[in-house]
Amino acid sequence: MEGLGTASMGAPTGSGNQGRTLDRALDVLECLERARGPLRLSEIARESALHLATTQRTVNQLVRRGYIQQDGLGYSLGPVILSLAHAFVVNDRLSTVASPILTELSASTGLTSSLFVRSGRERILVARVDGVNPLRYQFPIGRRVPLDLGGGKVLLAYGEDPELDDYLAERPDVHLADGRAQTVEDLRAELARIRESGYHLAESERELGALSLTRPVPGHDGGAAAAINLVTTTEKTTPEELLALLPEISRAAGAIGARI
Amino acid sequence: MEGLGTASMGAPTGSGNQGRTLDRALDVLECLERARGPLRLSEIARESALHLATTQRTVNQLVRRGYIQQDGLGYSLGPVILSLAHAFVVNDRLSTVASPILTELSASTGLTSSLFVRSGRERILVARVDGVNPLRYQFPIGRRVPLDLGGGKVLLAYGEDPELDDYLAERPDVHLADGRAQTVEDLRAELARIRESGYHLAESERELGALSLTRPVPGHDGGAAAAINLVTTTEKTTPEELLALLPEISRAAGAIGARI
DNA sequence: CACCTTCTATCATTCAGTGATAGTTACTAT
DNA sequence: ATAGTAACTATCACTGAATGATAGAAGGTG
Numbered sequence: 001m002e003g004l005g006t007a008s009m010g011a012p013t014g015s016g017n018q019g020r021t022l023d024r025a026l027d028v029l030e031c032l033e034r035a036r037g038p039l040r041l042s043e044i045a046r047e048s049a050l051h052l053a054t055t056q057r058t059v060n061q062l063v064r065r066g067y068i069q070q071d072g073l074g075y076s077l078g079p080v081i082l083s084l085a086h087a088f089v090v091n092d093r094l095s096t097v098a099s100p101i102l103t104e105l106s107a108s109t110g111l112t113s114s115l116f117v118r119s120g121r122e123r124i125l126v127a128r129v130d131g132v133n134p135l136r137y138q139f140p141i142g143r144r145v146p147l148d149l150g151g152g153k154v155l156l157a158y159g160e161d162p163e164l165d166d167y168l169a170e171r172p173d174v175h176l177a178d179g180r181a182q183t184v185e186d187l188r189a190e191l192a193r194i195r196e197s198g199y200h201l202a203e204s205e206r207e208l209g210a211l212s213l214t215r216p217v218p219g220h221d222g223g224a225a226a227a228i229n230l231v232t233t234t235e236k237t238t239p240e241e242l243l244a245l246l247p248e249i250s251r252a253a254g255a256i257g258a259r260i
Numbered sequence: 261m262e263g264l265g266t267a268s269m270g271a272p273t274g275s276g277n278q279g280r281t282l283d284r285a286l287d288v289l290e291c292l293e294r295a296r297g298p299l300r301l302s303e304i305a306r307e308s309a310l311h312l313a314t315t316q317r318t319v320n321q322l323v324r325r326g327y328i329q330q331d332g333l334g335y336s337l338g339p340v341i342l343s344l345a346h347a348f349v350v351n352d353r354l355s356t357v358a359s360p361i362l363t364e365l366s367a368s369t370g371l372t373s374s375l376f377v378r379s380g381r382e383r384i385l386v387a388r389v390d391g392v393n394p395l396r397y398q399f400p401i402g403r404r405v406p407l408d409l410g411g412g413k414v415l416l417a418y419g420e421d422p423e424l425d426d427y428l429a430e431r432p433d434v435h436l437a438d439g440r441a442q443t444v445e446d447l448r449a450e451l452a453r454i455r456e457s458g459y460h461l462a463e464s465e466r467e468l469g470a471l472s473l474t475r476p477v478p479g480h481d482g483g484a485a486a487a488i489n490l491v492t493t494t495e496k497t498t499p500e501e502l503l504a505l506l507p508e509i510s511r512a513a514g515a516i517g518a519r520i
Numbered sequence: 521c522a523c524c525t526t527c528t529a530t531c532a533t534t535c536a537g538t539g540a541t542a543g544t545t546a547c548t549a550t
Numbered sequence: 551a552t553a554g555t556a557a558c559t560a561t562c563a564c565t566g567a568a569t570g571a572t573a574g575a576a577g578g579t580g
Binding site: 034061071084093120141 | 279281282283285286289290292293294295296297298317318321322325326327331332336337338339340341342343344345346347348349350351352353377379380384385386400401402403404480
């Protein structure tokens with residue numbers, strides 16, 4: 001096994017060491033979220049930098065509650081998570097307000113539309129409505145993706161300044177899906193452009209051949225409470241054609257913002 | 261304020277008072293799960309029988325982590341829950357194994373099929389594949405429903421004995437969706453019948469007009485790791501027609517059991 | 521302006537979480 | 551069989567983090 005080199009995990013274990021117990025439990029859950037298969041107790045302990053005994057207590061407690069399940073190969077997330085997610089989808093104001101509007105948007109444009117929110121340094125897809133012919137790449141609800149690629153830039157552009165600077169400071173240069181490099185300076189410039197124009201048209205940034213048009217959903221504080229986008233492929237649509245749908249998506253974004 | 265009198269909540273806060281912190285945090289989450297709208301801090305404190313100060317610390321911590329979100333009307337579950345759920349769906353052995361088999365089952369029968377597991381005294385729908393014409397009542401993934409109505413009885417029948425007796429002891433008599441009464445004795449008799457025959461055909465138990473045929477998914481320990489069922493309505497299908505599909509659903513249940 | 525509610529902040533006490541260690545079970549290899 | 555290894559469980563003294571009573575700030579309402 002690859003062994004060490006994992007203690008550098010910058011888990012957001014927050015301010016100092018208050019609220020340790022709960023934070024550690026959430027670290028364990030999120031460690032299992034990142035895992036692509038069952039984890040042994042010792043693996044969880046290593047990944048989340050906890051003492052084995054502490055890990056054991058925490059994990060067993062989460063197992064008792066159904067948040068983690070155990071099989072012969074180790075521990076993984078449990079079905080109770082699904083109940084919570086169901087409650088979220090049913091109750092969440094943003095989701096419930098956006099759903100019919102996205103449905104209408106997808107009906108009128110024929111494209112897949114989606115809604116996502118910022119969560120730390122990532123964005124989470126909260127809702128999606130497929131277009132007439134669904135994309136072969138099904139972007140799954142609940143999936144986390146980086147903020148600095150594709151539509152996430154809109155959330156970044158409208159985020160609070162201190163967070164943004166922190167984010168950029170620690171961010172290494174990345175490459176887009178089509179191979180183009182994206183330096184911190186590129187990103188800064190693009191964020192400024194987004195703030196000015198109010199939208200972002202992304203071509204092959206996160207996914208090769210993907211084309212998306214993203215608009216912020218205005219929140220009460222003037223920032224972006226979320227963002228919505230229309231997604232298609234470079235094969236089916238030209239950037240100009242997609243950009244022509246800006247009024248449509250803007251109307252939808254405004255409608256959602258007005259109802260939250 | 262009314263103060264006391266709330267300590268009677270039978271929350272599964274488990275063995276004595278060890279692991280308090282985490283258990284309380286989960287209580288808070290599940291209290292928000294049950295709520296059908298945003299809850300104020302004081303409401304959460306009351307619902308989960310916690311001191312206001314404790315509630316505040318816990319809630320704020322969960323907010324910081326994205327498990328809870330706050331708006332003008334109070335607190336509700338946050339989008340990070342969705343990420344966890346996504347990871348569960350993608351990784352869960354049972355779900356991934358069952359999905360294609362349920363798809364095949366629905367294709368060959370034309371009916372909606374679903375997979376659910378036991379969680380405490382409820383069952384949770386883990387996967388569902390719609391039939392040719394989806395039911396008007398869309399049973400949502402992640403939803404919790406009682407164990408003693410409809411297909412849940414199968415999980416109850418194959419559960420461990422001590423749990424079962426506990427369950428029956430505290431259970432009040434209930435009424436089925438069509439008005440029939442179901443006493444504890446009725447239930448015991450039915451569970452025995454299920455254990456013998458290995459299936460359960462439910463008519464208008466949980467939902468009026470619903471008709472379902474349920475089979476356990478055998479686990480390694482001889483018990484039921486889960487259960488799958490075919491769902492239709494009394495309008496479209498007769499009980500006899502549905503029962504004729506027993507070989508089909510049995511084959512599917514066996515196939516799932518063999519692969520976990 | 522007084523009143524109420526919601527949320528936040530402070531702080532001494534103590535009890536629950538911590539982590540080192542030892543024990544149990546189960547599997548693999550020789 | 552037997553030793554060896556890994557995974558998980560159990561125990562326990564110490565301590566520091568969670569607790570909860572109380573006071574305070576912020577925001578709204580009649």
